[in-house]
Each structure stands twice: as C-alpha cells, then as structure tokens.
Amino acid sequence: MHPMLRRLDDLAAHLATRPDTVALLGLGSAGTAYDRLDAHSDLDFFLVVADGAVPRYVESLDWLAAPCPVAYSFANERHGRKVLYADGIFAEYAVFTVDELARLPFTGARVVWQRPDAPAGLAECGPPPRPATPYDTVEFHLNEALTNLYVGLHRELRGERLSASRFIQSYAVDRVLALLRLTAPDVAHRRDPFDPSRRVEQAYPPEVLPLAGMVPGYRDNRAAARVTLGWLADRFPVDPVIAAAIRGLLTAPADG
Structure with missing residues (x-):
C-alpha cells in the first residue's frame, strides 16, 4: 500500500474512536484517482465532523498526529491546515460539518471511513463551478x-x-x-x-x-x-x- 493511503487508513482508525467524527474523505490522488499517487504526491482530504466540532479539529493537531508526529503546520484558512509529517508526508486538509460539505464543489472524493449511521452520499457532489466568466468561448x-x-x-x-x-x-x-x-x-x-x-x-x-x-x-x-x-x-x-x-x-x- 502507498504510504499516503496507509496514512489515511491509520487516521481513519483513530478517528473512529472519537464520537464527534463522521467521515474521512480522500481527495485528489488520494481520492478515486489514487493510481496517480507517486513520490511527489501530497495528501488531500476532508474530515467531516459533528456540528460545533470544526474549530476543535482545525485548531488541535492531536488527532492528526495519532499515526505520526507533525513537524510543521499552519492554518491556511478557517476550515483547514497544511502540515508536514515528521516522515515527510505533506498533507492539506479541511474540516466540515455534513451541511457544510453538501454546499461544496469537489470531485473525485473517496470514502476512506465513515460511521455506519453517516448520511448517504457524502463523497458525491454536484458539478464543479463553471469558469468565473460566462464567456467560455x-x-x-x-x-x-x-x-x-x-x-x-x-x-x-x-x-x-x-x-x-x-x-x-x-x-x-x-x-x-x-x-x-x-x-x-x-x-x-x-x-x-x-x-x-x-x-x-x-x-x-x-x-x-x-x-x-x-x-x-x-x-x-x-x-x-x-x-x-x-x-x-x-x-x-x-x-x-x-x-x-x-x-x-x-x-x-x-x-x-
């Protein structure tokens, strides 16, 4: 198994022990197109949590460091962070509630783990946003x-x-x-x-x-x-x- 996929599986195993988590979704080359993973890939994922839990999972790194220590990190937006693990894996992630996730445009997501009672279709999404200009000619x-x-x-x-x-x-x-x-x-x-x-x-x-x-x-x-x-x-x-x-x-x- 590619180290990126193993890292997601290890994260999922830890997140499953926390009552306020709902699902872990892999994105990009860690999503449905995981055959693209190579030595230069980074790890993109969404963490879906219960209402009110987003700030806790953005601000705290204890859950993220469960599989491996985090050597460097910073909050790049209010929902997520970029991190470098001590073993060299670079990750970018965001944390959302179920309702917030439903409003996001994304493609190619893969369910790494979800609770048995999680809502159906978490990895599904609408079409990506059209170009900023309507003049796509x-x-x-x-x-x-x-x-x-x-x-x-x-x-x-x-x-x-x-x-x-x-x-x-x-x-x-x-x-x-x-x-x-x-x-x-x-x-x-x-x-x-x-x-x-x-x-x-x-x-x-x-x-x-x-x-x-x-x-x-x-x-x-x-x-x-x-x-x-x-x-x-x-x-x-x-x-x-x-x-x-x-x-x-x-x-x-x-x-x-």
Missing part, C-alpha cells in the same frame, strides 16, 4: 489572450517585469489552455476542473503546446509573447489590429 479566450499579451508588453516596456511575466506567461497561457480545452476536447488525460494547468504535459506534446517557449522565465517576456502570439495566429483568426499592436510592442524600446 473560443472568441473570448482568444481575445483575452491577445489583450493579456498587449498589456503585459506595456508592463515590460515600463520596467514592471514581474507584472509583465504574469500577464504574458501566466494569464495568456491560461487562455491558451482554455482554447485547447474547447478545441481539443477528446484529449485523453485527467483534466482538473479546479486547476487547468495540472497534467497538461501528459495531454499535449511540445509541438502542440510549446510551453518551454511560452513560459521561458522572468527575463524573457518578449520572447514568450512572440511564441504565444505565433501560436494563436497559426490556429485562430486573430484580429489584425491587435496583432499589429502587439508586434509593434515587441520591437519598441523600453522606457529609460
């Missing part, structure tokens, strides 16, 4: 990518290189991934509905998605913008006005 993502490049290059020319890198090598690339999702929907890989960047290298070879050129690093914003613009122009009807404006910025002298 090729036209929208294409033009968002183009304007990300445009704004980013202006930031670069002003000397705001970090901001530029986010627009050019992060925001615009996110739109590229959205375009691939819409135009190549049958790619056989496990899409993450909450983080589109996960496992894209498994889905698209470099000749389809040249990430090394699109994300070359802090000092290479212009080179990155040039690659992404070329990628977009090769595959989609890029508006000539914004394309010309971007190309002009690619050759413009920086301020100062």
Whole structure:
C-alpha cells in the first residue's frame, strides 16, 4: 500500500474512536484517482465532523498526529491546515460539518471511513463551478489572450517585469489552455476542473503546446509573447489590429 493511503487508513482508525467524527474523505490522488499517487504526491482530504466540532479539529493537531508526529503546520484558512509529517508526508486538509460539505464543489472524493449511521452520499457532489466568466468561448479566450499579451508588453516596456511575466506567461497561457480545452476536447488525460494547468504535459506534446517557449522565465517576456502570439495566429483568426499592436510592442524600446 502507498504510504499516503496507509496514512489515511491509520487516521481513519483513530478517528473512529472519537464520537464527534463522521467521515474521512480522500481527495485528489488520494481520492478515486489514487493510481496517480507517486513520490511527489501530497495528501488531500476532508474530515467531516459533528456540528460545533470544526474549530476543535482545525485548531488541535492531536488527532492528526495519532499515526505520526507533525513537524510543521499552519492554518491556511478557517476550515483547514497544511502540515508536514515528521516522515515527510505533506498533507492539506479541511474540516466540515455534513451541511457544510453538501454546499461544496469537489470531485473525485473517496470514502476512506465513515460511521455506519453517516448520511448517504457524502463523497458525491454536484458539478464543479463553471469558469468565473460566462464567456467560455473560443472568441473570448482568444481575445483575452491577445489583450493579456498587449498589456503585459506595456508592463515590460515600463520596467514592471514581474507584472509583465504574469500577464504574458501566466494569464495568456491560461487562455491558451482554455482554447485547447474547447478545441481539443477528446484529449485523453485527467483534466482538473479546479486547476487547468495540472497534467497538461501528459495531454499535449511540445509541438502542440510549446510551453518551454511560452513560459521561458522572468527575463524573457518578449520572447514568450512572440511564441504565444505565433501560436494563436497559426490556429485562430486573430484580429489584425491587435496583432499589429502587439508586434509593434515587441520591437519598441523600453522606457529609460
């Protein structure tokens, strides 16, 4: 058994002795997709507890340390923590009541343990949230990518290189991934509905998605913008006005 799964089983055995716990759910590579577990995986889970018990299980680590001492931890939000066990297992978890869990969007959960009288369907959930924008279309993502490049290059020319890198090598690339999702929907890989960047290298070879050129690093914003613009122009009807404006910025002298 993978050490991550064993850790969850050991936690479940301890939690079963506590009267105010309801269930333990594995998520991510500790959920239904546990065949993805490898040496670089972290341990994601939800702990479901009785009403009123959430603060106690977030603030106290005694239950968490039952299988192995906790070497480092911090509360990353009011429902959960990130922790590093003494044996090197890194975990991120959140604690909810049954009612709170029912309102959460999540996918791929696996029941590691639950009380016999726990409500049915704890690991079931509705569809993940739709993208923040209602404009989930090729036209929208294409033009968002183009304007990300445009704004980013202006930031670069002003000397705001970090901001530029986010627009050019992060925001615009996110739109590229959205375009691939819409135009190549049958790619056989496990899409993450909450983080589109996960496992894209498994889905698209470099000749389809040249990430090394699109994300070359802090000092290479212009080179990155040039690659992404070329990628977009090769595959989609890029508006000539914004394309010309971007190309002009690619050759413009920086301020100062």
